[in-house]
Amino acid sequence: MTSSISLPSALQCCNLVKMLGDKTVLASLDLVVARGEVVSLVGASGSGKTTLLRAIAGLVTPDSGEIYLMGDPVWSKRRRVPAEHRQIGLIFQDYALWPHMTVAQNLSFGLEARHMKSDEIKRRVDHALDVTRLGSLRGRRPSQLSGGQQQRVAIARCLAARPQILLLDEPLSNLDAALRDDLRSEMVRLIRAEGITAIYVTHDQAEAMAVSDRLAVMDRGTIAQFATPQEIYEAPANAFVAQFLGGFSLLKGWTEKDAFHAEGGTLKLRHRSPGVSGDGVLVVRPEDGRPAASHPENRICGEVIDSAYQGRCWRLMIKVSTDIIRLDWPTRENLGTVIEFSLPPDRCTVLSN
Numbered sequence: 001m002t003s004s005i006s007l008p009s010a011l012q013c014c015n016l017v018k019m020l021g022d023k024t025v026l027a028s029l030d031l032v033v034a035r036g037e038v039v040s041l042v043g044a045s046g047s048g049k050t051t052l053l054r055a056i057a058g059l060v061t062p063d064s065g066e067i068y069l070m071g072d073p074v075w076s077k078r079r080r081v082p083a084e085h086r087q088i089g090l091i092f093q094d095y096a097l098w099p100h101m102t103v104a105q106n107l108s109f110g111l112e113a114r115h116m117k118s119d120e121i122k123r124r125v126d127h128a129l130d131v132t133r134l135g136s137l138r139g140r141r142p143s144q145l146s147g148g149q150q151q152r153v154a155i156a157r158c159l160a161a162r163p164q165i166l167l168l169d170e171p172l173s174n175l176d177a178a179l180r181d182d183l184r185s186e187m188v189r190l191i192r193a194e195g196i197t198a199i200y201v202t203h204d205q206a207e208a209m210a211v212s213d214r215l216a217v218m219d220r221g222t223i224a225q226f227a228t229p230q231e232i233y234e235a236p237a238n239a240f241v242a243q244f245l246g247g248f249s250l251l252k253g254w255t256e257k258d259a260f261h262a263e264g265g266t267l268k269l270r271h272r273s274p275g276v277s278g279d280g281v282l283v284v285r286p287e288d289g290r291p292a293a294s295h296p297e298n299r300i301c302g303e304v305i306d307s308a309y310q311g312r313c314w315r316l317m318i319k320v321s322t323d324i325i326r327l328d329w330p331t332r333e334n335l336g337t338v339i340e341f342s343l344p345p346d347r348c349t350v351l352s353n
């Protein structure tokens with residue numbers, strides 16, 4: 001006989017509301033994060049990402065709603081657990097290091113306060129310093145480190161503490177590009193290896209796509225879409241999400257059966273969104289264009305008005321009547337050239353307005 005025991009989610013936010021002045025910053029927000037999941041919170045500036053993170057951490061008081069960590073209420077009408085008892089790791093943009101302690105002491109201090117055995121503390125500190133490549137700096141004080149190194153100490157300190165949930169608010173924004181990529185991979189690999197549930201706020205969509213099991217796209221205090229990076233990329237829930245992802249071209253128009261008519265002119269394309277009728281927006285991903293010679297359906301002519309070399313391709317901006325379509329193209333095209341390309345119907349997603 002098999003038994004199935006389902007553990008409660010790592011995090012559950014139900015109907016969370018937060019007003020700041022007369023502004024609704026969290027608007028009946030619901031979010032459920034599974035154990036061990038890495039979730040990114042993305043959204044326009046001011047959409048409420050930091051406020052949500054701080055409410056989960058216990059640093060912001062919601063006006064109503066409930067928050068559960070590992071199935072236990074930490075915020076509800078009946079129970080209010082203070083921040084220091086929520087077993088949450090926080091990495092915000094400010095490093096919050098102890099200035100009078102060395103790097104290693106910054107890591108071990110919190111573990112000593114938890115009365116952990118010294119050999120376990122040493123093991124954790126050495127490991128965290130090793131993976132964050134801070135081993136050679138362990139004896140320095142924060143004032144003797146660069147900003148990036150200080151942020152890595154903050155990350156190492158959290159990793160050594162092994163919280164059940166780790167909340168990260170733009171943790172890599174102060175690092176240079178090469179280090180940022182390396183540290184991001186290391187950080188996420190370690191978070192996954194330790195089975196830590198992580199919620200990661202970033203402005204960088206590519207970073208969010210790269211690190212997350214699922215992405216929550218926030219819009220004005222609610223979550224517009226919560227899905228895997230691939231689902232969001234392939235099937236954005238609405239025009240806001242598609243626009244937010246960046247890089248997509250959005251053409252306004254209307255649908256008539258399986259045909260999409262662009263508002264700006266004579267463009268008529270067969271699409272793959274049978275459920276959409278009336279006004280809509282066609283989503284064109286940069287990689288959707290095909291040379292017209294090999295793809296006879298949904299042909300489009302347009303003038304190249306910009307071309308930027310991207311390494312593997314050229315990113316063209318093509319003017320089609322009054323619309324602009326961005327495409328990744330295999331060959332260099334001169335500005336002013338009129339090119340013909342196709343958008344295969346199975347790549348033409350139309351979203352309702």
Ligand SMILES: Nc1ncnc2c1ncn2[C@@H]1O[C@H](COP(=O)(O)OP(=O)(O)OP(=O)(O)O)[C@@H](O)[C@H]1O
Binds near residue numbers: 047052
């Ligand atoms: N103390 C405060 N008093 C009044 N309004 C505030 C306060 N803190 C934040 N806000 C407002 O709440 C909204 C949400 O802010 P929040 O910092 O959560 O957004 P965010 O999505 O994290 O933005 P960003 O990406 O710019 O960091 C913003 O409109 C902000 O101006």
